[in-house]
């Protein structure tokens with residue numbers, strides 16, 4: 101093994117791209133299942149990875165409202181792609197999970213067992229916006245009066261390896277949501293990818309002792325001020341190149357004041373109520389449950405699956421659904437993301453990742469809808 | 482299940498087995514179930530709170546507490562009254578004595594009955610809405626001298642749909658002003674006919690010193706709350722129990738939103754000053 105580095109706290113280290121193979125090995129040795137970006141079906145998805153070879157080297161993406169395309173890059177950068185159709189929600193709150201199963205004992209009572217113990221995940225390539233999104237899920241599912249044990253079980257013991265964003269997409273607006281592109285806290289390791297004439301390398305800093313332990317196992321060298329400055333500049337340039345901006349208005353106030361706005365008719369004329377935006381959103385956490393039983397009726401299970409506020413039966417009550425119109429369903433979605441999330445959880449439900457814009461088949465862009473509401477409010481006031 | 486995960490799992494997540502120890506048919510489609518725990522009791526429920534009841538293999542529904550345990554009952558019993566309207570409530574309705582069902586809870590806000598001490602208590606219920614307010618009357622009568630006038634106004638579709646008729650008689654005999662009205666009278670009915678909010682105007686209570694507790698269909702609650710505020714009860718002292726789709730009860734599923742409120746957590750009991758502007762918006 102080459103010389104390993106003695107990592108003192110917060111001393112950034114440079115590692116070569118070749119060290120990623122050892123990173124995978126180290127993580128596996130420590131019992132982690134690595135989840136990270138890879139190319140599948142024409143998109144960069146998050147999947148369980150066996151080796152660093154599966155990372156999307158040289159793959160960039162182009163996004164626009166209703167559009168997402170891979171493109172070849174001139175370099176071999178592995179993390180030069182903006183958000184894809186999946187997020188860490190797919191790992192931490194999967195689309196389908198078994199919550200429990202129950203078996204009838206001879207005296208008629210039910211013996212219930214909880215979910216299977218999840219694996220320990222290392223999340224590799226977490227962007228600042230998605231780091232914030234994990235923070236949102238933590239608050240919603242594990243930060244209230246009741247902790248969701250299934251979520252907490254999948255979240256516990258995560259190792260988060262963030263990679264700061266240097267290639268924002270046209271649909272990105274994390275800078276205006278205050279969530280990125282630089283990673284503030286909440287990571288074990290944070291890397292910035294640098295690719296130029298000096299080679300392909302990563303500036304890495306540890307955020308926790310667990311991260312420092314991993315970093316110490318990698319061949320690296322202390323980063324000089326030049327590399328540190330280069331990484332900082334690359335992230336600052338990304339902040340300046342965001343394709344979109346969320347208008348700097350009081351979002352909760354604007355949405356609460358516009359519950360009866362005619363603008364919802366306009367959105368509804370375009371929205372297909374397909375729910376794609378809720379599926380790709382890294383913070384949309386709504387779920388439904390389904391109970392199933394075997395033929396004897398002695399074995400029952402409860403399954404949880406993602407639900408969408410765009411589904412008609414989402415708001416079903418005996419006698420009919422509360423939100424039947426497309427107007428009401430889009431209003432619920434955007435008002436929750438940007439407004440009532442603050443009332444409910446003391447934070448925004450949107451982190452500015454832009455996924456809902458890129459994956460909307462109608463090209464609906466929440467930053468533009470806010471613009472329209474704000475403009476109408478300015479005219480009438 | 483390993484210990485680390487087991488230690489996180491509580492009555493909020495896994496349904497605990499409770500056995501039906503008594504089943505009383507209140508009407509054709511409504512039953513009251515008395516439940517006793519099998520392995521361990523859930524924390525005590527307060528009036529206004531609800532449980533998630535599981536019919537194993539069929540599904541789970543939110544159902545309010547509909548009765549307080551008698552003072553001498555040390556074991557924690559649960560009383561729930563439910564109307565069979567769909568797959569899950571039909572299965573629970575059919576659960577005879579001995580059947581084991583799953584229970585999670587307690588969830589949600591309470592009626593906060595003790596805060597009405599020193600006030601007149603005005604309880605107004607429509608249909609199955611009488612079930613969640615029944616523990617209010619029981620709690621008030623258990624400490625009768627802490628409260629002023631006690632008014633209970635009840636609306637039902639027909640005389641045959643009227644719940645807890647024995648209780649209503651007993652409470653009237655104990656000095657509660659009980660008013661009952663039906664939408665459609667039947668042979669032998671000589672009581673009121675019409676909607677329950679209409680009874681508010683003639684009830685005896687001191688509006689400035691009253692707390693209103695209202696449960697029933699949403700339009701009934703809006704008309705009742707208006708009738709109470711028209712008489713001078715402040716909206717902030719009128720409490721309503723709101724219903725929305727609820728899949729988890731614990732704040733994780735997102736279904737029960739009403740604007741800024743997550744009703745499984747910020748409700749179901751909400752004061753009307755807070756609820757009114759939200760209920761005024763169609764399809765919120």
Ligand SMILES: Cc1cc2nc3c(=O)[nH]c(=O)nc-3n(C[C@H](O)[C@H](O)[C@H](O)COP(=O)(O)OP(=O)(O)OC[C@H]3O[C@@H](n4cnc5c(N)ncnc54)[C@H](O)[C@@H]3O)c2cc1C
Pocket residue numbers: 416417418419531540542543544545546547562563564565566567568569570571609612613723724725726727728749
């Ligand atoms: C806080 C609260 C307290 C309640 N207290 C009582 C009570 O004390 N007594 C009583 O009889 N009823 C009560 N209800 C109403 C009761 O929960 C519904 O009647 C019941 O959920 C209907 O389910 P179902 O499958 O039998 O009927 P269906 O109407 O056929 O429902 C079909 C499916 O829709 C869903 N659904 C319908 N209504 C609801 C709902 N409110 N929440 C979640 N899912 C729903 C369920 O998945 C259900 O299986 C209460 C509701 C709430 C929110």
Ligand code: SF4
Pocket residue numbers: 377380381382383384437449450451452453454455456457466
């Ligand atoms: S609302 Fe859209 S931009 Fe905001 S976090 Fe969700 S997917 Fe990303």
Ligand code: SF4
Pocket residue numbers: 370371372373374375376377378410459460461462463464
């Ligand atoms: S906004 Fe777009 S993605 Fe969301 S439901 Fe409407 S059409 Fe589908």
